[in-house]
Each structure stands twice: as C-alpha cells, then as structure tokens.
Amino acid sequence: MFDALIVGAGPAGSTAARLLAQAGWSVALVEKTDFPRRKVCGEFISAPTMPVLEACGVAEAFVAAAGPPVTYIGLYAGQTMQSSPGEQVWGRALGREHLDTLLRDAAVRAGACLFQPAELMSLERTPDGYRCKLDNDIAIAARIVIAACGSWNGKGVFAAAAPESRPSDLFAFKAHFRHTALPDGLMPLLAFRGGYGGMVHTDDGRTSLSCCIRRDTLAHARSRHGGKAAEAVLAHIRAATAGVERALGGAQLSDSFLSTGPIRPGIRPRVRDGIFFTGNIAGEAHPVIAEGISMAIQSSGLLTRLLIAGRPQAYAAEWHRRFAPRIHAATLFAHLAMRDDTRAVSLAVVRRFPALLAWGARLSGKAPIST
Ligand SMILES: Cc1cc2nc3c(=O)[nH]c(=O)nc-3n(C[C@H](O)[C@H](O)[C@H](O)COP(=O)(O)OP(=O)(O)OC[C@H]3O[C@@H](n4cnc5c(N)ncnc54)[C@H](O)[C@@H]3O)c2cc1C
16 A cells, blocks of 8 residues: 555645655656656746745756746736846746656655556545555555546536536646747747737747637637637737737747646635645636746645644645745736726826836746846
8 A cells, every 4th residue: 555646646636646756655646648758837847836836846957947037027918028037046947848757766766656547437435545556457555545636627526516518717828939039048028919828938948928818808809810729829829919929920830839728826725525736727827927847846845844744634725825926916917818898097007117027926926036
C-alpha cells in the first residue's frame, strides 16, 4: 500500500509527488498522457513560486531552460499599448512540454512510482484507505488520495454534474511564434471584445500567445473571418489590438495552434470524501492573470506541508485564505477586459495611472523582485 496516490502529473501533481516522496512517503503518481506534451497555457510562472521550485530541487534547471525575465506588465487593447513603470523581475515562462517533464522527473528522482500513460478509471474506499483501478487494469491501494487532475470539466472520476453550455463559455487557444516584435521583458495582457489573452517571451526564442474567447464571440469571429477556429480567433485579436498586430507583423507560427474548452474558472471543494484536491481542480482562476501554474504549484506546496506536519484538517481554510482572493481578482479583471463599456473605462484609467498595472499584478498574487 502506498502512503499517497496522486492523480495527474501536471504542475500540481508532480510538485505534491516530489515533496511527499522527498519527505519519505511512498507515492504513486498516475498520469494519463504521454510526456512531453504541449498544453494550452501562456507558460508564465511568477516569482513567488520560486521557493517551491527550489524545495523541489528544480529552480536552477527552470531558470536555465526558461525564457528571459519578464520585467514589465503591459496592456494591449485597441490602440493602447501601455506598460507598468519601473523595471522588476515578475517571473519567467517555460513551455509546458519542458516544465511538466522537469517536475515529473524530479518526483521520480525523489522516489515516486510513476504510472504513465495510465488513467484513473475508478476509486473506492476501503477500511484503511482507497483502492483505485487504472485503464491498464493495474490496481493501486493507498492511504490517502490527492486529485491533481486539472480543469474541472464535468468528466471523470471526480466529476459532479456536467455543466450546461452557455454563450459566455470560454474557449482557450495557444500557439508559439518566432521572430515577434514583442518588446524585451514585456508581458502584455490582451483585452478585446469577448475575450482576453497574453503574450510572453518563453524558452528557445519563442513567444507564446494564449487567449480565451467567449462561445458567442468565437462564432461571430468565425463568420466574419472564416477559416479554422484558431485562425478566426487570431484575426479577431489582431484586428482588435494594435499591439498584437505590431508584435506579430513579421512573425512566424512555430507550431500549430492548440485549443481546449470550455474552461470553468471557479472555486470548488478542496477536500471531499477524504480526498484532497489541489491545482486547477480545487480552484481555477481566469487565465487573464497568468497565475494558474503558480497557484497549482503553491497549493501543492501548502497541502504537502500540512500533510507532513500532520495537520491536513487546516488545508481547506488555509487554501481559501491564500488563493480565493486571487481567483476573485481574476474574475474581476476578466470581466473588465471582455466588455466594451468596462474596458473603455479601465483603459482610460490605466493610461492615466500606468502604475495600476503593477498594482493589479500584485493583487493577482505576483510579487516582483528588484533587478
Ligand atoms: C489560455 C490559458 C492560458 C494560461 N496561461 C497561464 C500562464 O501564463 N501562467 C499560469 O500560471 N497559468 C496559466 N494558465 C493556467 C494553467 O495552465 C493551469 O492553471 C495549470 O495547468 C493547472 O495545473 P494543474 O496541475 O492543476 O493541472 P494540469 O496542468 O491540467 O494537469 C493535470 C494533469 O492530470 C492528468 N489527468 C487528468 N485526469 C486524469 C486521470 N483520470 N488519470 C490520470 N491523469 C489524469 C492530465 O492529463 C494532466 O496532465 C493558462 C490557462 C489557459 C487556459
């Protein structure tokens, strides 16, 4: 019997697996996809996550592989191209095909037993813990279970009711570009009708562009611009934001667009039926703040610290105190960005007080270090 079964080897799951395994726990880590794998994600990791990466023994490797430091938070919307004053290091970006492999390998090095590719198909309680079945018919018994299986989509072992589809549902897209004219050090938030996104220099000279767009806006963009969904979304964003048009003027798409959705930002139970939830499945912020990976890693840092200290009952409340305000801030920023009326007012205010960009970044959980 394992001390812990961890479902999902994304940032949340692999961080939990590494930290428990290096504390001497026997850990089973189950991941349904093959790595390396790309993922719909902007790839930015903010500076306050570095202590957890250090605790996992991967901070140096992360910095060596990641893109250049992000030193300015920006805003591209309509003709506005604004950036925060003052140069500070807010964080760095690393492609998910590299980051997730780095963290998973760190967990395995610490002794976690990896089942990959293997999908959790069923889970039942036993007198001394849990027994689960994987899709390859392997059965695993564990004292505790940690669900770290990503966005809640109403499917799978941990699902509640499947959500209904709505015009406001958000679909997410992401691609890498080469040879962009995005200014050095700048990470602009993209705000446009019916959606939002971000751009950042990531590893190997690439720039990532990721975004979320409402179902009804996507349909409108497709009828207006034609082509595949991702092409219509890109045309919609380029037409709506002069900054993106300028940055991508001479750029080349370096890999195909990825898409996913609808995504379901919100706060969900952190503990249910004795199972611990961490990362996106516990609470998902609108990606407008680019903090989901960081919160996934930080929430697993919190959970494992409390498990090792024998205080797991403190997890739900402590999680709420640390992460709920950031998720609420993300919801506010997402709505300010997507609606024409609130975006116009916000732009006028930010143009007058650009320091608000740094203030908003801090509200979302970012804390820069001086250069
Ligand atoms: C458009 C967009 C842009 C974003 N940009 C950023 C950004 O710049 N910075 C940032 O910090 N965050 C960003 N995010 C958010 C970030 O991607 C997520 O918050 C992060 O991936 C959550 O990590 P996680 O470990 O909780 O889940 P995931 O990364 O989704 O990992 C979950 C893993 O569990 C596995 N799994 C699921 N079910 C099972 C099962 N039954 N059995 C076995 N394995 C299973 C999956 O295959 C997956 O590998 C963005 C999101 C979107 C949509």
